[in-house]
Amino acid sequence: MSITESESNFNNLENLSIGELLQGINQEDQSVAHSVQKALPQIEKALEKIVVKMKAEGRLFYIGAGTSGRLGILDASECPPTFGVGHDKVIGLIAGGDNAIRKAVEFAEDDRTQAWKDLKEYNITEKDFLIGIAASGRTPYVIGGLKIAQEKGIGTACITCNPDSEVVKVSDFPIEIPVGPEFVTGSTRMKAGTAQKLVLNMISTTAMIQLGHVKGNRMVDMQLSNDKLVDRGTKMIMQELEIEYEVAKKLLLKYGSVRKAVEAGKE
Known part of the structure; x- marks a missing residue:
């Protein structure tokens, strides 16, 4: 059984008080940042390649399904207002298309060919870089997209919470963050999602700083949208x-x- 599907450290959740539930969730969450810290060398290796690509006018793509896809889209969508870059600099794609951002699209993640079809609409090339986000490490949509990208000479990375999973095999720069079982068994929107969000924050923020969009500690290129x-x-x-x-x-x-x-x- 994969780590993300393993049994929760807590049981009989329906019998716990609100305070006890909050304490349990918080207790589990405290381990996430430590798990991310262990992956810093992997994140650094990926970012070294990403920054080189982006400085040469390349783009950064995220692909994912469900929570993972939504987190990628969230990170990509915040880059233009925060750093003043175009909407085509960091691009997030989700299995099932834009409709899946708000509502789950049944079986969308099970198609191994769809991610590449989605990426082709943006004319992705070897100048760009692709990150697959998959907590389980076995999402067909993500694996299929990374595999074809690798075959075409496009740099790839993944963010997963299951070490040595299938998605790692199709990633040049795997980022593995085993956060252990979820508070609610299998609910990877919790600790796994938090870990993915932390890593995405690191990747986009570090890349944008390296690209010159921060001076001192200020967002000097931010959009004046309010x-x-x-x-x-x-x-x-x-x-x-x-x-x-x-x-x-x-x-x-x-x-x-x-x-x-x-x-x-x-x-």
Whole structure:
């Protein structure tokens, strides 16, 4: 039996109080970050390749099914507003298409050929990099996509919570994070999902920093999509240029980004 399907460390959950359930879930969650820490060397190796590809105008693709697919889409969708990159720089695909983001699409993950069909719509090439996300490590949609990508010379990695699983065999840079049994047996949206989210945060954030979209510790290329972000950007400019709030805000709105406003203010 795979680790992700193994029996929970807790039983008779229906008889536990709300407080006891929360304590149990939190107890299990505390092990996740430690498991991710052990995988840092694997994550680093994958990122070294990813950054090289992206600096050469390559793109980063995520493929997954269910929770794993949704996490990939979430990470990809947050890159444009956070780092100011185009929506085609990091792309998340899910088995079953966009309808599967909100509602489960039955048996969508069982097709080994569909991921490659989805990827071909984006004209993926060896310039790009593909990460398959599969907690179980045996999702056909993910395995099939990675296998064909490998055969075509496209760099591949996986994020899985079952070591030595099938998805590892079709990944140039496997990232394995065994987090142990879930609080609710087999519910990989819990610890496994949390581990995947932590790794995705690391991958996209590190890549974007390496690509120059962060200065100091600031998101200088973020999109000004709401008042909160305009205010945040204004304060960044105030601090950098040592000017008043309203002056900084005018610069920001005129030039459209913190980076461009600061550059203009220093001229």
